[in-house]
Amino acid sequence: MDIRQLKYFLTITEEGQITAAAKKLKMAQPPLSQQMKLLENELGITLFERGPRQIQVTDAGKILANRARQILELSDSTVKEIDDFKRGCKGTLTIGTVSSSGNILLNKGIEKFHKEYSDINFEIHEGNTYALIDLLTKGIIEVGIVRTPFNNKRFNCSYAKQEPMVAAMTATYDWDVAKKEITVDELKNRPLIIYRRFNKLIYEVCESYSFKPTVYCKNDDARTTILWANAGHGIAIVPYSAITLAAHNNLHVKIIKEEKLSTRITLIWMKNRYLSLLAKNFIDYFNIQ
Template identity: 60%
Template sequence: MDIKQLKYFYVIAEEGQITSAAKKLHIAQPPLSYQLKNLEDELGVKLVERGSRSITLTDAGVILYKRAKQILSLTKSTVDELKDFKQGISGTLSIGTVSSSGASLLDSRLSIFHDKYPFINFEIHEGNTYELLELLNKGIIEIAIVRTPFNNSGINSIFLEKEPMTAAMVKDLNWTDSKVIDIKELENKPLIFYRRFERLIFKACHDLNFNPNVFCKNDDARTSLLWANSGLGIAIVPKSAIKLIGSSDIIYKEINNEELSTQITIIWSKTGYLSSAGKNFLELFSNT
């Protein structure tokens, strides 16, 4: 017994006539009658009572009819589900993100994506850029949202707009009412920053002939902001990271330095697996 035989039997049972069922199935009546007889012989039971104009299901036929309805329904839903998966309409998408990507980056895009693909679920892996690159290379995630700078060997990238760094501090450490400062103004002040930005920060300071006073280096922009919020120093973080710790009394000042900037970058492996859902997700950023 196969799916085709079940479908033939189900339509016969629904129509109540071999002739009508044959028309609906777009096949001739004799082959359909032959398929029904073969099914009965295979199962060893009589499925229908044949009348002059119609057929009536036997008790065995009623049982098979109910099962056929369930099986055909499950078969259709399975095929539809696989088609949806292939088209990226359903499934689970594994993505890695750095904490400093910020809510401002993904909120609107995720809403658009969810509205278009409501049956896509997400599995999120958080970490720093180097950790996410490792997860990407191992195939644990399909796509990563990271920050420059990083080694882009073997990966595809979509770079978003550049954003400046900001100096974050509590009121007691504030020295000016200006919302934009030069990095030279941070000379001799206790600085807190994510160590990935160390080279950028040191170069910007050295270009102006001073060494930064490093109070704390860490591995997360959120940590930098939490320490700054405690009044321990001045955090240097990307502008979009300022929402990471929610409401606080921190004062933010944009650092006016062209070289002291970073970019959010969407990356995926050149050789690794990328699902249809992943391709659909990348479309959110392709026109950025």
């Protein structure tokens, strides 16, 4: 039994057909079938129940599939670790970041990281928290800079400090210019512009104050939320640090005094997955922000 056979075996279990697996592996079907017979003979057990159109993995095959994934992941991690060692701390770091992360990539820790590792290049993917979690799960990015709340069970997390949500509006919508802080119930019957990322949270908090929010506009980007508010279309509800992401010269900003309406920038990476030396160092410098 070797790495190549395990890769063949897993591809067949995923495709459910020898023909489809052979196509994916870019090889002829007879050699693939022969390799599986050799593997079964070596182990002395049947791995597949072969049908006219599809194959079924036996219980023994399921055990092997689980172990094969672990072995292949370990093999891949080992190759990457050796490559890291050979190259030193050089290469390209692929990260994902939400638009509402503000200037997090320009903080002192990341600035120090850039100076220390000047040979490193960055490839940055932007999207909302859920899109970045999908990219991270698929291995397209190594680390993601996202916002709470999200389900963190699958991830290692490094949290930045908590920050409040704010209501940002032009003078037309400002009911009390002197006020710098407001309560949630003061938002009742006012036209809100919200970032879809916080839709559920905002609705739940408003309903706890016995009213349903009046949502004038819902969108997928904090910058859009701010721009619409700055143009006088309503009241933007965004994280405090996101205000400077777009033109905001017309906005009056008020902190919303409600603990539930708060959020944190969070650096996440997958549990039980290889992490490059570049990513490990990046995380260390993020932690000293």
